[in-house]
Amino acid sequence: MNSLPTPSRPPLRSVLLRSRKHTILGVDPQKLIKYFFGSNASVAIIVLVLIMVFLLREGIDFLPTYQRELQTYRRAGLEFCDIIDQPLQRNQALSSSLRQAVSASLETLSKPARDRRDAAFLLKRQVEDKTARPRESLTQALEKTPPAPEQIEVFRRELAEASAAAAKALEYPAVFSAAEREQLQREFSALTPEVTDLPPLVQKLVADFSAKDREARTKFAALVTAQEEFEEATEPLQEVVDELKAKALETKEKAVEFEVLETNRKRLLEAAATETDPKEKASLTKEAEESVSEAVDLEESIKEITGRTAELREQVEKYAVVIEKAAADLPKDAGTGAARTLVNDVREGIPVHAREMRAAAGKLEGWRWDKPVSIFSVIGAFFFGTQWITNSSWQDFFGFVPLLTGSLVIAAIAILIATPVSVVAAIYTNQFASEREKEMIKPVIEFIQAIPSVVLGFIGISLVGNLIKDVSEWSWLQWVPGFPIQERLNMFNAGCLLAFMAVPTMFSLSEDALNNVPRAYIDASDALGATKLQTVFRVIVPAGISGILSAILLGLGRVVGETMVVLLVAGNRIAIPDFSAGPGVIFHPAHTLTGIIAQELGEVSRGSSHWQALFMVGIVLFAISLLVNWCARAVARRFEPHKA
Amino acid sequence: MSADSTAQSTPPPVVQVRDMDFSYGASKALFDINLKVEYHRVTALIGPSGCGKSTLLRCINRMNDRVPSARVTKGEVLVKGKNIHDADVDLTQLRKQVGMVFQKSNPFPKSIYENVAYGLRIHGEKNKSVLDEAVERSLSHAALWEELKDRLHANALALSGGQQQRLCIARAIATVPDVLLMDEPCSALDPISTLKIEELMHQLAKEFTVVIVTHNMQQAVRVSDYTAFLHLGKLVEFAPTEELFTNPREKLTESYLRGTFS
Ligand SMILES: Nc1ncnc2c1ncn2[C@@H]1O[C@H](COP(=O)(O)OP(=O)(O)OP(=O)(O)O)[C@@H](O)[C@H]1O
Ligand SMILES: [Mg+2]
Numbered sequence: 082m083n084s085l086p087t088p089s090r091p092p093l094r095s096v097l098l099r100s101r102k103h104t105i106l107g108v109d110p111q112k113l114i115k116y117f118f119g120s121n122a123s124v125a126i127i128v129l130v131l132i133m134v135f136l137l138r139e140g141i142d143f144l145p146t147y148q149r150e151l152q153t154y155r156r157a158g159l160e161f162c163d164i165i166d167q168p169l170q171r172n173q174a175l176s177s178s179l180r181q182a183v184s185a186s187l188e189t190l191s192k193p194a195r196d197r198r199d200a201a202f203l204l205k206r207q208v209e210d211k212t213a214r215p216r217e218s219l220t221q222a223l224e225k226t227p228p229a230p231e232q233i234e235v236f237r238r239e240l241a242e243a244s245a246a247a248a249k250a251l252e253y254p255a256v257f258s259a260a261e262r263e264q265l266q267r268e269f270s271a272l273t274p275e276v277t278d279l280p281p282l283v284q285k286l287v288a289d290f291s292a293k294d295r296e297a298r299t300k301f302a303a304l305v306t307a308q309e310e311f312e313e314a315t316e317p318l319q320e321v322v323d324e325l326k327a328k329a330l331e332t333k334e335k336a337v338e339f340e341v342l343e344t345n346r347k348r349l350l351e352a353a354a355t356e357t358d359p360k361e362k363a364s365l366t367k368e369a370e371e372s373v374s375e376a377v378d379l380e381e382s383i384k385e386i387t388g389r390t391a392e393l394r395e396q397v398e399k400y401a402v403v404i405e406k407a408a409a410d411l412p413k414d415a416g417t418g419a420a421r422t423l424v425n426d427v428r429e430g431i432p433v434h435a436r437e438m439r440a441a442a443g444k445l446e447g448w449r450w451d452k453p454v455s456i457f458s459v460i461g462a463f464f465f466g467t468q469w470i471t472n473s474s475w476q477d478f479f480g481f482v483p484l485l486t487g488s489l490v491i492a493a494i495a496i497l498i499a500t501p502v503s504v505v506a507a508i509y510t511n512q513f514a515s516e517r518e519k520e521m522i523k524p525v526i527e528f529i530q531a532i533p534s535v536v537l538g539f540i541g542i543s544l545v546g547n548l549i550k551d552v553s554e555w556s557w558l559q560w561v562p563g564f565p566i567q568e569r570l571n572m573f574n575a576g577c578l579l580a581f582m583a584v585p586t587m588f589s590l591s592e593d594a595l596n597n598v599p600r601a602y603i604d605a606s607d608a609l610g611a612t613k614l615q616t617v618f619r620v621i622v623p624a625g626i627s628g629i630l631s632a633i634l635l636g637l638g639r640v641v642g643e644t645m646v647v648l649l650v651a652g653n654r655i656a657i658p659d660f661s662a663g664p665g666v667i668f669h670p671a672h673t674l675t676g677i678i679a680q681e682l683g684e685v686s687r688g689s690s691h692w693q694a695l696f697m698v699g700i701v702l703f704a705i706s707l708l709v710n711w712c713a714r715a716v717a718r719r720f721e722p723h724k725a
Numbered sequence: 726m727s728a729d730s731t732a733q734s735t736p737p738p739v740v741q742v743r744d745m746d747f748s749y750g751a752s753k754a755l756f757d758i759n760l761k762v763e764y765h766r767v768t769a770l771i772g773p774s775g776c777g778k779s780t781l782l783r784c785i786n787r788m789n790d791r792v793p794s795a796r797v798t799k800g801e802v803l804v805k806g807k808n809i810h811d812a813d814v815d816l817t818q819l820r821k822q823v824g825m826v827f828q829k830s831n832p833f834p835k836s837i838y839e840n841v842a843y844g845l846r847i848h849g850e851k852n853k854s855v856l857d858e859a860v861e862r863s864l865s866h867a868a869l870w871e872e873l874k875d876r877l878h879a880n881a882l883a884l885s886g887g888q889q890q891r892l893c894i895a896r897a898i899a900t901v902p903d904v905l906l907m908d909e910p911c912s913a914l915d916p917i918s919t920l921k922i923e924e925l926m927h928q929l930a931k932e933f934t935v936v937i938v939t940h941n942m943q944q945a946v947r948v949s950d951y952t953a954f955l956h957l958g959k960l961v962e963f964a965p966t967e968e969l970f971t972n973p974r975e976k977l978t979e980s981y982l983r984g985t986f987s
Contacts, residue, residue: 605893
């Protein structure tokens with residue numbers, strides 16, 4: 082071969098040139114393919130970055146905006162009023178407990194009499210309803226001028242017949258004796274439009290009830306007076322607070338209006354500065370000059386409020402003394418057991434409330450209207466704020482905690498339910514199921530993912546809610562905390578549905594994790610004589626645990642980010658769930674991070690503080706998702722020795 | 726080896742394969758195998774790739790059970806005189822008596838200690854001191870105790886390949902089996918590790934009966950007392966190792982040993 086003449090081989094130059102022919106727009110196709118794939122991957126990253134930038138751009142302004150709002154809240158004196166008004170809210174709960182206790186106590190005596198009276202009223206109404214037409218005719222005939230006596234007579238007879246028939250057809254409840262029934266029937270048969278007085282027996286029943294009620298009120302006189310004292314104690318204080326609040330609100334509205342006009346003026350002036358056309362410029366400047374309003378003298382108006390500090394303190398002190406006295410006057414006993422517990426709760430609650438009120442009054446002196454609101458306190462007010470109040474005529478608060486707790490509790494419920502179900506299903510499918518079973522289980526579970534979440538929400542409202550409510554009323558389940566439940570739409574309901582939604586993700590990933598456990602481990606365990614169960618629980622599951630944990634975390638990510646179901650099913654009450662209810666708290670309604678965005682974003686005006694607050698929530702949600710996903714990956718890496 | 730002459734006084738072979746046929750579904754893998762494995766001897770199985778060495782080895786602890794449709798179609802396998810396919814045989818107990826070491830080392834992703842203790846634990850041993858004692862004994866047998874006694878709770882996957890394979894041996898012998906099956910235990914190891922394991926084999930033979938599959942003829946000569954040569958699913962020749970290698974009776978064996986095998 083070596084001896085062959087060289088000319089048959091092409092010259093080196095032409096070899097090099099030929100390779101240059103295969104180019105597209107001067108680029109090597111190999112490189113083009115590489116760029117194509119590379120660019121597709123980078124699109125995902127770029128989109129992610131864009132989302133982040135967009136969220137931040139809309140949301141980051143929230144802090145200064147909210148800072149301004151809180152500043153106004155302070156300067157206009159709203160904060161000052163809230164010092165007293167916030168703890169005063171507790172009064173309503175106490176007072177409603179007392180009212181319940183009083184009515185329950187009174188009922189022990191007056192209930193039979195009241196039932197009889199109400200039953201009689203009901204019966205009378207029924208007769209009147211049935212005889213409405215002849216009565217109407219008769220009334221018209223009576224009003225006619227000149228009167229037509231024959232016609233009146235006819236109608237009167239018709240009405241009497243109808244009344245008699247109706248009175249006869251009535252079902253008289255057992256609270257009436259036979260004689261009473263007869264008398265009632267007679268009286269109802271004789272009802273006519275002219276007689277406005279109640280029939281005698283009904284009158285007697287009314288009188289009976291009044292007597293009984295009076296009797297009950299004397300019997301529980303201590304309780305009744307204590308309750309009245311308590312109710313009345315609030316009035317003078319509330320009056321002062323309301324006056325101050327009205328003043329503060331007025332100031333605030335003026336200040337806000339001034340600010341709006343002021344920004345408007347600045348914008349117009351800026352536009353005028355850049356405008357070249359002299360005509361336009363003149364009109365813009367003119368418009369700007371018109372957009373002025375009187376600046377509010379905050380200091381002056383705040384003086385009107387703080388000037389009444391002493392009076393307010395005095396009122397608080399009076400209020401505290403009176404309610405404490407009411408608490409001391411509360412009798413030890415009440416009509417029923419439930420009422421007794423209520424009274425006891427109130428007796429313990431009042432001193433605490435009084436102490437809170439006094440402490441609040443103590444804070445009034447130290448309050449300064451011109452203390453600046455630092456950005457840190459704004460951040461604190463958002464992240465640790467316990468109130469999310471919007472569209473309020475008083476003051477909007479954007480506190481994150483109620484939403485976060487709702488989301489977390491729901492996610493926790495969902496994960497607690499979904500984890501055992503999906504992991505056990507994955508273990509069964511991977512290790513015990515026959516091929517045919519596998520072919521059935523996997524697609525069915527994966528199909529769940531295809532169910533639109535709005536459909537699930539629908540099921541939650543129409544089916545699961547009722548189911549939980551019915552079950553919670555079963556007498557032998559009453560030991561379960563929170564049973565019987567009040568609300569069909571609650572965190573548990575949402576948690577169940579989210580668990581259902583998370584199962585496919587968690588199942589598939591767990592199953593993959595188990596599948597990835599090296600065959601050799603199973604061989605070794607089998608060869609040592611392990612039973613199938615031993616191999617599964619001592620070797621396969623521990624070896625796949627990283628994958629299972631990361632599956633759970635990814636399921637958590639899915640659950641936290643889910644919107645539709647929680648919006649429809651979680652009950653949407655924006656308040657921190659009442660954890661004092663113990664584990665039963667899961668049956669309370671709540672709102673969530675995702676739900677609030679979906680619900681409110683469409684209704685708020687673009688660029689308002691509310692809008693920005695929702696974007697802040699979006700940012701935090703985004704951060705939580707990133708964190709959960711990062712954890713999932715970290716876990717997967719951390720516990721994966723057999724891949725090392 | 727000379728004990729063969731007085732058949733009456735010898736104990737029964739620990740493993741005896743009698744007229745066994747084995748098939749994977751429709752395809753027959755082993756034909757009419759007869760094999761006796763003596764107590765405290767090392768028996769080597771050699772033969773070209775695919776001749777059925779692993780299959781035969783796996784017949785002894787019924788590891789083939791896990792392959793659906795694979796079964797012994799004729800004959801029987803006796804371990805300590807008991808037919809292992811009898812209905813009253815407990816697979817767990819059988820595998821406790823017949824341990825196995827695989828070609829590729831496969832320690833569990835657990836600590837060294839837990840790896841060795843695994844066999845005892847699954848057989849219900851909970852007593853800490855018994856476990857401690859068994860771990861020490863097994864690791865010593867596998868010539869690992871000195872190296873590893875200070876890091877018993879380190880992850881087994883952090884060990885070198887040779888150490889991992891010896892750990893697998895320790896794990897297999899922790900339950901004190903009568904027979905230890907080894908399927909090419911050194912094929913994935915470097916020469917030094919191989920040497921260590923070969924040395925170990927002589928020690929192990931003092932307490933256990935070893936059946937080893939190997940592709941390495943020298944290894945068979947070095948470690949085994951008996952050698953069986955398989956070809957296309959048939960046991961061609963079974964004899965004391967020296968005899969088989971120096972003076973094979975069958976033509977086929979001779980050509981395989983010479984390497985002039987077609
Ligand atoms: N699980 C199985 N299913 C079906 N056939 C199998 C299975 N395992 C092995 N076989 C077949 O049985 C025959 C013997 O295989 P075996 O693994 O016992 O050979 P071997 O002698 O161990 O080979 P090597 O030296 O390559 O390990 C081969 O023809 C193989 O194709
Ligand atoms: Mg093999």
